[in-house]
Amino acid sequence: MGNLADRIEEYLKRVLEQTSEGYIILQRSELAGVFACVPSQINYVLDTRFTVERGYLVESRRGGGGYLRIVRLGLGIEGEYQQVIRQLIGEQLSRARSSALVDRLLDEEIITTREAAIIKSIISSNDLSGEFRDWDMLRARLMKNILTTLSRDDLV
Known part of the structure; x- marks a missing residue:
């Protein structure tokens, strides 16, 4: 399957599909550990593939208690x-x-x-x-x- 960015994107989309809340909360460092990459690679994927234009809101807090929240926006007639x-x-x-x-x-x-x-x-x-x-x-x-x-x- 494609490059690292493609694998990270696919993983995040799969996790989002499996949640009933419509959002996921992750630790950037833990996600980087799963893919054996630096956290900046995670940032790259979020900045380029999880944009509002593509239907996502990403909230990010850095530091010791930092997290990533990725929200999938609805797109219905009145979404x-x-x-x-x-x-x-x-x-x-x-x-x-x-x-x-x-x-x-x-x-x-x-x-x-x-x-x-x-x-x-x-x-x-x-x-x-x-x-x-x-x-x-x-x-x-x-x-x-x-x-x-x-x-x-x-x-x-």
């Missing part, structure tokens, strides 16, 4: 994830963050593979003709509209 995302999108959204949001919608089976490809194609196009310069602002508006459309009751 708190959509509210959090609308707030975090703000006025601008990078290509990478918008792509991560679309991947999350696909993972949760809110959209199909084809719809994900269409959305990614639209939000990543910087080569359209014209003088428009603020693509991050346009992406933010598009993603907010997409989330609003997906949460409308009459579409279900």
Whole structure:
């Protein structure tokens, strides 16, 4: 199975799936011991693969009594994830963050593979003709509209 980061990610996702609380609490040093790595490798996985765009909140406290709390955000029609995302999108959204949001919608089976490809194609196009310069602002508006459309009751 892939590299160390992939194994750590898979392990954490598996543990999250097995819990009924919707979150897990771990010690960073103990997790690093399980994978025979340094704690900074754990930080890397959390920072890159357990982001809000991907549907997770990570709370971290360092030090002697330190811990990691990883919360899986719900993504239903009225899920708190959509509210959090609308707030975090703000006025601008990078290509990478918008792509991560679309991947999350696909993972949760809110959209199909084809719809994900269409959305990614639209939000990543910087080569359209014209003088428009603020693509991050346009992406933010598009993603907010997409989330609003997906949460409308009459579409279900």
